[in-house]
Amino acid sequence: MKVDTVSPLAPDRFPDLPEIAGLEAAIGRAGFYKHERPDLLLMRMPKGTRAAGVFTTNAVGSAPTDWCKQALAATRGNARGLLVNAGCANSFTGPAGDAACKRSMEAAGEKLGIPARELMAASTGVIGVVLDDAKIAAALPKLDLAPVRWPDAAAAIMTTDTFPKGAGATCEIDGVEVSIAGIAKGSGMIAPNMATMLAFVFTDAALSAPILKTLLRQETEASFNSITVDGDRSTNDCVLLFATGQANVPPIADAKDERLADFRAALSRVLADLAIQIVRDGEGATKLVAVNVEGAVSAASAKAIARTICESPLVKTAIAGEDANWGRIVMAIGRADQPIRKDMVSVRFGDLYAARDGMVSPEYDEAAMSAYMKRAELEITVNVGPGTGTARMYTCDLTKRYVEINGDYRS
Amino acid sequence: MKVDTVSPLAPDRFPDLPEIAGLEAAIGRAGFYKHERPDLLLMRMPKGTRAAGVFTTNAVGSAPTDWCKQALAATRGNARGLLVNAGCANSFTGPAGDAACKRSMEAAGEKLGIPARELMAASTGVIGVVLDDAKIAAALPKLDLAPVRWPDAAAAIMTTDTFPKGAGATCEIDGVEVSIAGIAKGSGMIAPNMATMLAFVFTDAALSAPILKTLLRQETEASFNSITVDGDRSTNDCVLLFATGQANVPPIADAKDERLADFRAALSRVLADLAIQIVRDGEGATKLVAVNVEGAVSAASAKAIARTICESPLVKTAIAGEDANWGRIVMAIGRADQPIRKDMVSVRFGDLYAARDGMVSPEYDEAAMSAYMKRAELEITVNVGPGTGTARMYTCDLTKRYVEINGDYRS
Numbered sequence: 001m002k003v004d005t006v007s008p009l010a011p012d013r014f015p016d017l018p019e020i021a022g023l024e025a026a027i028g029r030a031g032f033y034k035h036e037r038p039d040l041l042l043m044r045m046p047k048g049t050r051a052a053g054v055f056t057t058n059a060v061g062s063a064p065t066d067w068c069k070q071a072l073a074a075t076r077g078n079a080r081g082l083l084v085n086a087g088c089a090n091s092f093t094g095p096a097g098d099a100a101c102k103r104s105m106e107a108a109g110e111k112l113g114i115p116a117r118e119l120m121a122a123s124t125g126v127i128g129v130v131l132d133d134a135k136i137a138a139a140l141p142k143l144d145l146a147p148v149r150w151p152d153a154a155a156a157i158m159t160t161d162t163f164p165k166g167a168g169a170t171c172e173i174d175g176v177e178v179s180i181a182g183i184a185k186g187s188g189m190i191a192p193n194m195a196t197m198l199a200f201v202f203t204d205a206a207l208s209a210p211i212l213k214t215l216l217r218q219e220t221e222a223s224f225n226s227i228t229v230d231g232d233r234s235t236n237d238c239v240l241l242f243a244t245g246q247a248n249v250p251p252i253a254d255a256k257d258e259r260l261a262d263f264r265a266a267l268s269r270v271l272a273d274l275a276i277q278i279v280r281d282g283e284g285a286t287k288l289v290a291v292n293v294e295g296a297v298s299a300a301s302a303k304a305i306a307r308t309i310c311e312s313p314l315v316k317t318a319i320a321g322e323d324a325n326w327g328r329i330v331m332a333i334g335r336a337d338q339p340i341r342k343d344m345v346s347v348r349f350g351d352l353y354a355a356r357d358g359m360v361s362p363e364y365d366e367a368a369m370s371a372y373m374k375r376a377e378l379e380i381t382v383n384v385g386p387g388t389g390t391a392r393m394y395t396c397d398l399t400k401r402y403v404e405i406n407g408d409y410r411s
Numbered sequence: 412m413k414v415d416t417v418s419p420l421a422p423d424r425f426p427d428l429p430e431i432a433g434l435e436a437a438i439g440r441a442g443f444y445k446h447e448r449p450d451l452l453l454m455r456m457p458k459g460t461r462a463a464g465v466f467t468t469n470a471v472g473s474a475p476t477d478w479c480k481q482a483l484a485a486t487r488g489n490a491r492g493l494l495v496n497a498g499c500a501n502s503f504t505g506p507a508g509d510a511a512c513k514r515s516m517e518a519a520g521e522k523l524g525i526p527a528r529e530l531m532a533a534s535t536g537v538i539g540v541v542l543d544d545a546k547i548a549a550a551l552p553k554l555d556l557a558p559v560r561w562p563d564a565a566a567a568i569m570t571t572d573t574f575p576k577g578a579g580a581t582c583e584i585d586g587v588e589v590s591i592a593g594i595a596k597g598s599g600m601i602a603p604n605m606a607t608m609l610a611f612v613f614t615d616a617a618l619s620a621p622i623l624k625t626l627l628r629q630e631t632e633a634s635f636n637s638i639t640v641d642g643d644r645s646t647n648d649c650v651l652l653f654a655t656g657q658a659n660v661p662p663i664a665d666a667k668d669e670r671l672a673d674f675r676a677a678l679s680r681v682l683a684d685l686a687i688q689i690v691r692d693g694e695g696a697t698k699l700v701a702v703n704v705e706g707a708v709s710a711a712s713a714k715a716i717a718r719t720i721c722e723s724p725l726v727k728t729a730i731a732g733e734d735a736n737w738g739r740i741v742m743a744i745g746r747a748d749q750p751i752r753k754d755m756v757s758v759r760f761g762d763l764y765a766a767r768d769g770m771v772s773p774e775y776d777e778a779a780m781s782a783y784m785k786r787a788e789l790e791i792t793v794n795v796g797p798g799t800g801t802a803r804m805y806t807c808d809l810t811k812r813y814v815e816i817n818g819d820y821r822s
Contacts, residue, residue, distance in 0.1 A: 058745035059748070060741055060744060060751075094768075127739075231724065232739075235742055311642075314641065317813070320818040321818030327537070330646070331645065335643065338470070397818075400815065403814060406732070407809070
C-alpha cells in the first residue's frame with residue numbers, strides 16, 4: 001500500500017534537532033521494498049554509551065525485540081550501535097528468524113568495529129517472513145558513517161508513515177547543558193502487515209543504564225503508552241534511549257536525584273512529542289483527539305476508561321463524522337468495567353458540556369458543539385466520579401480511509 | 412440513518428416458529444420515529460409465567476434494565492408482561508428516566524390488568540433522552556392483543572436492523588413436547604445512538620424462575636456472550652426468558668435435572684441462532700466469521716484470545732478486503748495478554764493452514780487461501796499451546812460501510 005498524501009495532521013516541517021556529540025549514522029538500501037527507497041539505518045555511538053529499552057508486551061514478540069532484551073541484559077546496558085530495517089519485521093519466524101537477526105548483528109558489528117551484542121536491532125514490516133540477512137550483509141559495505149542527519153534517519157525507518165518524525169530538546173543537569181534528540185515511526189501500514197511503533201532517542205548526558213531504564217520506563221507511561229490508533233499492538237514495538245556521555249555531566253547515582261528534574265521533563269516532552277506525531281500519522285486520521293479522564297478511583301482506572309473511549313469504534317467513527325455523539329462516550333465509559341458514579345458522569349468537548357451529573361447538560365448547545373467538532377484537534381474530558389485518578393490519552397478518528405488502507409489493497 | 416438494503420448475510424426468510432400457548436401480543440406506534448413505523452411491542456403471558464433475565468454489564472446501564480432487575484427480584488421471577496419500545500433507550504437519564512419508565516409500566520400494566528412490577532421493560536434507541544412516556548400512554552389504548560405474530564413482533568423492536576430476527580425449536584421434557592420461540596434485535600444503529608442487543612425468548616414449559624435463570628445464564632455464555640460486532644457494549648442489552656407453563660411438564664426442582672438435557676440443548680440452539688443473526692446484521696457486514704481458539708490454558712483464556720481476534724480492527728479490515736492476512740491474527744493472539752506457547756501457534760482458515768508451529772506453514776498456498784477468503788462465511792481456527800481450553804466466537808468484517816453508517820450521517 002503506497003500512500004501518496006501526507007497526513008492532514010502532520011507538522012509543518014521536520015524540527016531542528018540539537019546535535020548529540022559523537023553520534024554517527026548511515027542510511028542505505030537492502031532492498032526489502034520493490035521500489036527504490038532507503039530501508040536501512042545504521043548508527044554508531046561512542047564508547048561508554050549506555051542504553052535502555054522498553055519493548056512490546058505482545059506475547060508473540062519478534063526476533064529483534066528478543067535480541068535487544070537479551071543483549072541489554074548481557075551487557076548491562078552497554079550499547080554502541082543500532083541497526084534498523086524497514087520492510088521485514090522478522091516476527092513469528094522461530095529459530096530461523098533469531099539466527100538471521102544474530103547474523104545481521106554480527107555483520108553490522110564487524111562493519112562498526114563493535115561486538116554484535118553491543119548492537120541493538122529493530123525491524124518493521126512484513127510479519128512471518130524470516131529476515132533475509134544476506135541483503136543486509138550485501139548493503140553494509142556501501143554504508144558511509146557520518147554525523148547524523150535526522151530527517152534522513154527518520155525517513156529511512158518509515159514504512160507507510162506519511163511524514164518523518166523527530167523531536168528534540170535541550171536542558172540542564174546540574175548546570176551542564178545537555179541535549180536530547182529522537183526519531184520515531186508509526187503507525188503507517190505496509191501490506192500485508194501491521195503497524196509498528198519504533199522510537200530511538202539519544203542524549204549526550206552521561207547517565208547509567210539503570211537510571212536510563214527507570215527514566216524511560218516512567219516517561220513512556222504518559223507518552224508511548226498513552227497513545228492508541230486502533231488498539232492493535234505490534235509484535236515489534238520498541239523504544240530505545242541511548243546516552244553517549246559526551247556532555248560533561250557530574251556522576252548521578254539515582255534516578256530520583258533532583259538534579260535530573262529538568263532532564264526528566266525534557267525527556268518527557270520529547271517522548272510525548274514523538275508519540276503524538278505517531279497518532280497524527282494514524283492510518284486515515286483526520287482528527288487528533290486528546291481524551292482526559294478525571295474523578296476515577298485511581299490513575300490506572302482512569303487510564304482504562306480513557307483507553308476504552310479512545311478505542312471505541314463508535315466513538316471514533318462519530319468523531320470522523322464530526323458528530324458530538326456524547327452518548328457513545330457515555331457508553332464507552334460504562335463498558336470499561338471500572339468503578340464509576342453514574343450520577344456524577346460529565347462529558348465535555350473543549351469547554352462545552354454535553355453531559356453533567358449523569359444526564360444531558362442543561363447548557364448543551366448543539367450549534368456550538370457542531371462548530372467545535374469541525375476542528376482538526378479535539379479535546380474530550382470526562383468526569384466519572386469523586387476520585388482523584390486522572391489520565392490523558394491520545395487517539396485519532398476512524399475513517400473510511402483506515403478501512404481502505406487496511407482492507408482494500410488486495411481487492 | 413435509514414438503511415435501505417438488507418444485509419447480504421441475512422437468512423432467506425423469517426423462520427416458522429412454534430406456537431407458545433397463551434402468549435398474546437400487540438404492536439403499535441408511539442411515535443419515537445419521525446417516519447411511519449411500529450416502535451412498540453406489548454406482550455401478555457398467562458398467569459403462572461416465570462421469567463429470568465441477563466442484562467448488560469455496562470456500568471451506565473439504563474432505566475429499563477434497572478427496572479427489570481428490580482422487578483424480577485421483587486416478584487422472584489413472576490412476570491406476565493413485556494413492553495418494548497424502539498427509538499429511545501432511556502439510558503443515562505437519571506431519576507427522571509426511572510420515573511418515566513415506571514409510569515410507562517404502570518400504564519401498560521393497567522392496559523393488561525397486571526401489576527406494573529410483573530411487567531418487563533426494554534428500550535432501544537437514543538441515549539441521554541428521557542423516555543416520553545406520554546407517547547406510550549397515548550398509544551396503549553389503540554393496541555389490540557392477539558395471538559403473537561412473530562415476524563411483526565420482531566420487526567417492531569428493530570432500530571436499523573435490516574431484517575427481523577427469530578428462532579424456534581421444539582423439544583421434550585420428560586416425554587412432554589415443549590416449544591421455544593424467540594426474537595431478537597441488533598446490532599443495527601440509529602443516529603445518534605449505539606447498537607443495542609435485545610432478545611426475548613418464550614417457552615410453554617413449566618419451569619421455575621431459578622431454573623430459568625440458571626439455564627439462561629449458562630446458555631447465554633456460548634451465544635450472546637460469544638458474539639461481537641465492534642466491541643462496543645450497549646447500556647440497554649437484555650435477554651429475557653419467559654416460561655408460560657402451559658405445557659403439561661412434570662415439576663422439576665433443579666437445573667441439573669437430566670430430564671432438562673433436551674430442553675437445554677434446544678434453548679442453546681435458539682439462543683445461538685438469534686445471536687448469530689445479530690452478527691449477520693452487523694453494520695456494514697459482508698462476512699460472517701467464526702473464530703475458534705484451541706490449546707489455551709483455560710476456556711476463559713481461550714475466550715479472551717478469541718475476542719481479541721474478533722475485535723481487532725486490523726483483522727476485521729483484512730477480512731473485509733478478502734485478504735488471508737494471518738500475520739494480523741498472530742499479532743492479535745499475542746496482544747491478548749494470555750499465556751501462549753508461541754512455538755506452537757497455528758492459524759488456519761477452514762482447513763487451510765497459514766501458520767503452524769510458530770512459523771508460516773510449509774503447506775501455505777496463496778491461491779487456495781485467496782479463494783477461501785471470497786466466501787461469505789469464514790472459519791478461522793487458531794491453536795495457541797498444549798492446553799485444553801477452547802472457545803468459539805462470532806464476528807463480522809469491518810467495512811467502509813460501517814464507518815459510513817456510524818460516522819457519515821451528519822457530514
